[in-house]
Amino acid sequence: MKKSYKPLIAVLLFLLVSATSIILISVGIRLKYEELTRQKMELEVQLKSENTLRIKLLADQQMYTDENLIENFAKENLGMIKMNYNALRLKINQNELDEINDELKKKYE
Amino acid sequence: MNNSRALLIVLLVVVFFIGLIIKLVDVQIVNGEELRYYAQRQQTNFETIKAERGLIYDRNNILLVYNRHDVSFYVDLRMLPEKKKPELADLFSKTFNKSRTHYLNLLKQKPKTICLEKKAPQEKAALLSNIKSSAVFNLEDPSRVYHYGSLASHVLGYVNTDYCGMNGIDKYFDKVLSGENGRRVIERNAVGDVITINEDNTIPAEPGQNIFLTIDKTYQEILETELQQSLSQYQAASAVGIIMDPNTGEILALCSLDNFDPNKYWDYSDEQRRNKAITDTYEPGSTFKAFSLAALLEEKACKEGDLVYVENGRYKFKKTYITDTHKNDYLTVKGVFEESSNIGISKLIQKIDDVVYYKYLRAFGFGNYSSIPLPGETDGRLKKPDQWSGLTKTSISYGYEISVTPIQLITAYSSLINGGKLYQPMLVKKIEDAFGNSVSEFAPKVVRNVISENTSQRMIELFKGVVENGTGKTAYSELISIGGKTGTSKIAANGKYLNGEYNSSFVGFFPAVNPKIICLVLINSPRTEYYGGKVAAPVFKKIAERIVKTEPSKFSKEKLQKSFDEQFSENWMLPQNRKISGEESHKYRFTSFKTEDESNENKMPDLTGLTTKEALKILTGIGIKYKISGSGFVTQQSIEPGTTINKNSSCNINCSDFKISGVNIY
Numbered sequence: 001m002k003k004s005y006k007p008l009i010a011v012l013l014f015l016l017v018s019a020t021s022i023i024l025i026s027v028g029i030r031l032k033y034e035e036l037t038r039q040k041m042e043l044e045v046q047l048k049s050e051n052t053l054r055i056k057l058l059a060d061q062q063m064y065t066d067e068n069l070i071e072n073f074a075k076e077n078l079g080m081i082k083m084n085y086n087a088l089r090l091k092i093n094q095n096e097l098d099e100i101n102d103e104l105k106k107k108y109e
Numbered sequence: 110m111n112n113s114r115a116l117l118i119v120l121l122v123v124v125f126f127i128g129l130i131i132k133l134v135d136v137q138i139v140n141g142e143e144l145r146y147y148a149q150r151q152q153t154n155f156e157t158i159k160a161e162r163g164l165i166y167d168r169n170n171i172l173l174v175y176n177r178h179d180v181s182f183y184v185d186l187r188m189l190p191e192k193k194k195p196e197l198a199d200l201f202s203k204t205f206n207k208s209r210t211h212y213l214n215l216l217k218q219k220p221k222t223i224c225l226e227k228k229a230p231q232e233k234a235a236l237l238s239n240i241k242s243s244a245v246f247n248l249e250d251p252s253r254v255y256h257y258g259s260l261a262s263h264v265l266g267y268v269n270t271d272y273c274g275m276n277g278i279d280k281y282f283d284k285v286l287s288g289e290n291g292r293r294v295i296e297r298n299a300v301g302d303v304i305t306i307n308e309d310n311t312i313p314a315e316p317g318q319n320i321f322l323t324i325d326k327t328y329q330e331i332l333e334t335e336l337q338q339s340l341s342q343y344q345a346a347s348a349v350g351i352i353m354d355p356n357t358g359e360i361l362a363l364c365s366l367d368n369f370d371p372n373k374y375w376d377y378s379d380e381q382r383r384n385k386a387i388t389d390t391y392e393p394g395s396t397f398k399a400f401s402l403a404a405l406l407e408e409k410a411c412k413e414g415d416l417v418y419v420e421n422g423r424y425k426f427k428k429t430y431i432t433d434t435h436k437n438d439y440l441t442v443k444g445v446f447e448e449s450s451n452i453g454i455s456k457l458i459q460k461i462d463d464v465v466y467y468k469y470l471r472a473f474g475f476g477n478y479s480s481i482p483l484p485g486e487t488d489g490r491l492k493k494p495d496q497w498s499g500l501t502k503t504s505i506s507y508g509y510e511i512s513v514t515p516i517q518l519i520t521a522y523s524s525l526i527n528g529g530k531l532y533q534p535m536l537v538k539k540i541e542d543a544f545g546n547s548v549s550e551f552a553p554k555v556v557r558n559v560i561s562e563n564t565s566q567r568m569i570e571l572f573k574g575v576v577e578n579g580t581g582k583t584a585y586s587e588l589i590s591i592g593g594k595t596g597t598s599k600i601a602a603n604g605k606y607l608n609g610e611y612n613s614s615f616v617g618f619f620p621a622v623n624p625k626i627i628c629l630v631l632i633n634s635p636r637t638e639y640y641g642g643k644v645a646a647p648v649f650k651k652i653a654e655r656i657v658k659t660e661p662s663k664f665s666k667e668k669l670q671k672s673f674d675e676q677f678s679e680n681w682m683l684p685q686n687r688k689i690s691g692e693e694s695h696k697y698r699f700t701s702f703k704t705e706d707e708s709n710e711n712k713m714p715d716l717t718g719l720t721t722k723e724a725l726k727i728l729t730g731i732g733i734k735y736k737i738s739g740s741g742f743v744t745q746q747s748i749e750p751g752t753t754i755n756k757n758s759s760c761n762i763n764c765s766d767f768k769i770s771g772v773n774i775y
Contacts, residue, residue, distance in 0.1 A: 012119045
């Protein structure tokens with residue numbers, strides 16, 4: 001009698017433990033999945049928020065680095081002046097320069 | 110015996126498991142559908158994922174409009190226990206720095222759902238994420254941010270509380286900007302916490318597309334500032350200004366004053382929110398003479414040098430007196446235009462047939478929508494020839510008995526100076542999706558050819574004459590050559606002209622050779638002065654000079670250089686042809702300033718002295734690679750000016766600030 005029950009008990013226990021484990025694992029996985037899904041949603045919201053902030057900062061950066069804004073500040077608050085024209089490139093004839101030098105030498109020597 | 114007990118226990122557990130399985134089958138299969146229905150009703154709800162509304166940029170990728178993802182907090186007072194109210198008020202008070210009483214008063218209302226905090230920023234909303242109450246919930250409540258406040262408000266428009274476009278680009282391109290909302294199914298527990306999200310039934314939101322306008326923010330600022338100043342200077346009722354590229358029809362700036370702040374649109378009246386540049390019509394007065402003259406020149410009905418007897422300023426035509434401000438006996442056709450003689454143009458217009466004249470006016474786009482992509486445009490009024498009285502053609506010739514919108518007028522003016530092509534006004538350059546992929550690009554659209562190139566060239570000369578010798582002298586600038594036409598017209602209301610109420614206008618362009626910019630200035634009911642030449646033309650001049658100073662390299666440098674040469678030689682150097690005397694020999698003689706054209710594509714342009722921004726523009730235009738060191742002005746370039754370049758060339762640019770006599774020049 002004893003011998004005949006043991007394997008049956010063992011099989012039943014094994015089945016019970018297996019079934020319980022499977023159920024616990026699946027419940028665990030499901031909970032983890034749910035948690036990850038929630039996290040995903042939260043991160044999506046956070047991403048949206050970060051993206052909004054990035055766009056706002058971009059707009060701010062464009063506004064504060066605007067050439068006209070800087071120019072106006074420089075003029076009105078710092079008293080600077082704006083050069084309206086392109087920088088000049090003077091082409092000086094070397095011969096003329098020598099001529100002037102000679103003339104100067106003659107005058108002061 | 111032990112084994113029997115063990116077996117019994119195991120069997121009981123097995124029975125218990127079997128019972129569980131039976132119950133599971135009952136719950137899941139037998140009554141599954143019904144229970145699922147109740148569970149869904151109690152636990153799941155659909156949440157809309159709001160699509161991100163598209164952004165709006167100017168032509169230089171400056172961000173003008175974007176979104177802020179605010180959150181609004183609501184409380185269902187029927188589900189909130191009395192004892193929790195002070196706790197909730199404390200929490201909100203600490204988070205939003207408002208008084209506790211404020212929130213307590215809100216929570217004392219009749220049992221209903223109330224909004225406890227409207228449009229809270231995301232970062233503050235995050236601080237409240239730990240509220241565990243089924244009575245408190247929050248909803249996304251995005252806000253549209255118009256970053257530069259009232260700048261270009263009539264172009265950009267605004268959105269209402271439902272986030273629908275109500276005016277301007279935001280309305281016209283509402284479908285493009287709004288995208289498609291998504292949806293997610295959320296399961297919540299009894300206290301409102303999210304259990305899970307049903308991923309299979311989640312439909313993601315499709316963000317709206319981004320719009321790139323033809324508007325130039327810098328030009329828009331200049332236009333608005335100058336018009337605003339003119340409003341106070343001339344104590345005018347309102348003003349309209351439009352800046353356009355005559356060669357493409359691109360609108361670079363458009364302003365209608367008073368303007369409004371789209372961020373707080375509810376604080377402004379409908380009158381302020383109305384875009385007068387496209388919705389309001391007016392009799393254009395003398396600015397319209399340009400079209401009469403263009404039709405006459407195109408029909409070869411007159412030449413610039415022909416003489417016209419202008420009756421010393423008073424002329425009776427079909428029982429009506431036509432008068433001129435400037436009294437003359439004879440004027441050439443050019444003189445008629447420069448002096449803006451009503452009598453002269455009235456006599457000249459008789460040389461062409463009514464129907465021919467009408468066809469020209471229609472071809473210029475009058476009496477028709479300009480098709481600008483903005484809502485609310487009106488088509489003006491142009492009567493058909495069979496409805497004309499004996500006086501109509503004459504009146505129209507100098508801008509009465511016809512009403513136009515400012516946008517129609519500037520569009521038609523562009524065709525007068527661009528070789529005769531009437532362009533459809535363009536406000537949008539391109540549309541991109543949220544990931545930067547091009548969706549559509551808009552090219553300039555020629556509606557029709559109205560006049561020949563030859564007539565257009567002759568008109569340009571006539572416009573130059575107006576500014577140099579005629580009524581538009583106040584628009585004359587030392588910086589840039591300008592052409593244009595003044596206009597002064599009486600304002601009509603309830604079928605009669607109002608005493609002392611005028612529209613003062615000026616339509617001008619620059620540079621006079623190969624015009625790149627055309628600008629219309631319309632000042633409504635100025636009090637201190639009323640002639641277009643005295644009110645609108647000086648405003649135009651200021652706008653033109655500011656634009657030229659902003660981008661000197663874009664415009665012809667002849668006049669700029671000349672002006673500077675004069676100043677420079679007076680103050681610093683000897684005139685070029687003057688011989689150096691012994692006494693003056695210590696001064697340097699200057700030979701020439703650079704006059705090379707930077708836009709020569711095959712040759713490397715000389716970038717020295719240009720601002721970094723200007724140099725970048727030129728290099729980008731040429732399409733070669735570049736590397737920039739420093740900031741300020743270009744001092745050195747690795748490729749010598751004039752060297753032949755190709756697309757693979759790479760140029761290193763060194764920039765630095767100049768310093769003269771202790772004063773920074775930037």
